[in-house]
Amino acid sequence: MSRSPIQVYLVDDSPVALALLKRILASAPDVKVVGWAGSGDRAIVEIEQLRPDVICTDLHMPRMNGLELTRAVMATMPRPILAISASVQAGEDRANIFALLEAGAVDVFPKPQSGLQEDYEAIQQQLLEKIRILAGVKVFSRRGAAAASGAIASPEVPQGAVQRSRRSPESTATIAPPVTHPPVGPGNGAGLGGGVVALGASTGGPQALQAILGRLPATFPLPVLCVQHISEGFLTGLATWLRSHCALAVQVAQPGQQPQPGNVYFAPEQRHLELDGRGYFRMTTTPPVAGHRPAITVTFESIARCYGHRAVGVLLTGMGSDGAAGLAAIAKAGGVTMVQDEATSVVFGMPGSAIALGVVQRVLPLEAIAPALQTTCATLDRRLPR
Numbered sequence: 001m002s003r004s005p006i007q008v009y010l011v012d013d014s015p016v017a018l019a020l021l022k023r024i025l026a027s028a029p030d031v032k033v034v035g036w037a038g039s040g041d042r043a044i045v046e047i048e049q050l051r052p053d054v055i056c057t058d059l060h061m062p063r064m065n066g067l068e069l070t071r072a073v074m075a076t077m078p079r080p081i082l083a084i085s086a087s088v089q090a091g092e093d094r095a096n097i098f099a100l101l102e103a104g105a106v107d108v109f110p111k112p113q114s115g116l117q118e119d120y121e122a123i124q125q126q127l128l129e130k131i132r133i134l135a136g137v138k139v140f141s142r143r144g145a146a147a148a149s150g151a152i153a154s155p156e157v158p159q160g161a162v163q164r165s166r167r168s169p170e171s172t173a174t175i176a177p178p179v180t181h182p183p184v185g186p187g188n189g190a191g192l193g194g195g196v197v198a199l200g201a202s203t204g205g206p207q208a209l210q211a212i213l214g215r216l217p218a219t220f221p222l223p224v225l226c227v228q229h230i231s232e233g234f235l236t237g238l239a240t241w242l243r244s245h246c247a248l249a250v251q252v253a254q255p256g257q258q259p260q261p262g263n264v265y266f267a268p269e270q271r272h273l274e275l276d277g278r279g280y281f282r283m284t285t286t287p288p289v290a291g292h293r294p295a296i297t298v299t300f301e302s303i304a305r306c307y308g309h310r311a312v313g314v315l316l317t318g319m320g321s322d323g324a325a326g327l328a329a330i331a332k333a334g335g336v337t338m339v340q341d342e343a344t345s346v347v348f349g350m351p352g353s354a355i356a357l358g359v360v361q362r363v364l365p366l367e368a369i370a371p372a373l374q375t376t377c378a379t380l381d382r383r384l385p386r
Contacts (some may be wrong), residue, residue, distance in 0.1 A: 300326025
């Protein structure tokens with residue numbers, strides 16, 4: 001039996017952007033545009049009637065903008081929402097687009113700007129992939145004060161998953177035993193500041209990173225490296241947005257920097273983030289790994305080589321398997337491995353892939369990861385090889 005097409009509703013006040021989006025989505029037999037509007041006030045009425053699988057909305061629109069629309073949708077009829085905006089590319093409102101994520105949107109994507117064939121084909125493939133991913137995700141419900149403030153709310157999940165999460169603050173199923181063999185790699189943490197934390201995320205990652213980084217104190221004793229799969233043009237806005245939500249210093253990593261405690265470093269766009277033999281950042285343009293550059297696995301494997309048993313790897317929500325092999329390298333080096341649990345993940349692909357490899361020591365709900373990192377840091381100096 002053939003599956004019904006993914007039903008998409010478009011909201012944008014630009015006729016040119018709407019035409020490009022409709023053209024892109026019409027090219028896929030498994031996607032169907034069921035309606036469109038130029039402002040949120042008209043869209044909210046039609047969305048309630050049509051109940052689409054995915055909503056794509058711009059940020060800036062007359063009468064009811066994308067943020068107001070997102071809050072209204074998530075308060076009354078939660079749907080996966082993709083924020084599509086040109087504001088980041090134009091250098092304006094760099095952090096404002098991420099307010100839509102706080103309100104419940106799942107992901108961001110640059111508004112199509114060009115009719116050139118090569119640009120169109122690249123955008124077409126990327127947008128259709130986003131739509132297909134969003135059509136199957138669990139969405140975040142925002143009601144009452146949460147909708148007004150943009151606070152993170154609990155995801156809507158199957159009852160069984162909720163019960164599994166509530167039984168214990170930490171899921172014990174499929175947890176790998178602690179690694180007890182000597183760490184590998186030349187660094188093993190010596191002379192590199194005592195340790196490092198690396199976080200990897202994809203779909204749903206900005207919200208997860210906000211939840212974790214926002215709970216870490218300015219005195220957090222280790223540097224934090226982040227690899228986030230995100231559409232090109234949005235990384236600077238992501239860093240700006242997170243900077244306003246956490247006590248740590250958030251920045252995009254630069255070549256030649258040495259990671260310092262109390263700082264968060266993001267892998268730059270279109271570059272793998274690694275550490276050299278002395279523990280300084282280097283950016284490489286080697287081919288994508290698991291379809292991604294930057295790739296989470298590349299960074300995880302690098303910290304395993306440099307920090308050994310003092311490396312902490314955390315794999316968060318996301319589609320695919322990037323980061324699973326990297327966690328395996330950290331586990332082999334004697335480091336600490338954690339993943340976000342299924343109940344709080346927007347997409348459980350990456351954490352699930354790591355669990356399947358048997359290299360995950362702790363499976364945690366999102367709200368438990370920051371406290372676990374603080375506890376781990378307090379005991380890291382005692383993690384000595386046998």
